[in-house]
Amino acid sequence: MNASDDYCDLCDLPRSQCVHGMTPPTPMSAIKSLPKPKKRPTAEGRSSVPADKLLTRRWTPAELFKPLILTVLEQAGGELDADELFLELEVLAGDRLLPGDSETTPIGELRWQYAARRARLALIDEGLMTKTRPGVWQLARR
Numbered sequence: 001m002n003a004s005d006d007y008c009d010l011c012d013l014p015r016s017q018c019v020h021g022m023t024p025p026t027p028m029s030a031i032k033s034l035p036k037p038k039k040r041p042t043a044e045g046r047s048s049v050p051a052d053k054l055l056t057r058r059w060t061p062a063e064l065f066k067p068l069i070l071t072v073l074e075q076a077g078g079e080l081d082a083d084e085l086f087l088e089l090e091v092l093a094g095d096r097l098l099p100g101d102s103e104t105t106p107i108g109e110l111r112w113q114y115a116a117r118r119a120r121l122a123l124i125d126e127g128l129m130t131k132t133r134p135g136v137w138q139l140a141r142r
Contacts, residue, residue, distance in 0.1 A: 058100035059111045060093070065119035068092050069137070070128065078139040085137050086113055 008018040072088045073080060080088070090097075093112070101112035109117075120137060123129040130140045 057098060059103075060096060060098050060101050060115055062115040062118040062122065064096060065089070065093065065112075065116045066123055069116065069119055069123065070139070073129075073137060073139045080137055082135050082137055086116070089116060 006014055008015055011018045068089055069085070072085055072092060076085075076088070090112075097112055101110065101115075103111050105111060105114050120129060124131050128140055130138050132138050
């Protein structure tokens with residue numbers, strides 16, 4: 001086999017790259033006759049352990065921070081700078097934080113702080129906190 005046999009006469013591309021040297025596609029009728037893949041069992045079908053116990057979390061969910069944020073703000077009189085709040089929150093949540101919480105997000109923020117910020121937004125949406133000044137976390141006036 002010489003070098004000219006490796007190239008297609010119709011398109012001057014190597015046979016491995018040209019459409020003329022490739023095998024024809026499988027017809028749809030052959031694809032339809034293939035057996036369908038089996039469905040994977042659901043979490044309930046795999047074991048007697050509840051589905052929420054099967055999940056191994058790498059990071060603490062934002063929901064866990066909501067009551068902690070409210071506690072820190074109540075103890076501080078209803079308002080606190082974000083940096084001070086994070087210090088207090090880290091002490092309060094210390095034993096609940098997971099090892100992955102000390103990792104950083106793609107923008108460089110600690111994972112647990114990112115989750116706390118998401119919890120803050122949820123608390124604002126629920127009307128329990130207000131968004132007044134940048135860098136200040138504040139409880140809503142009741």
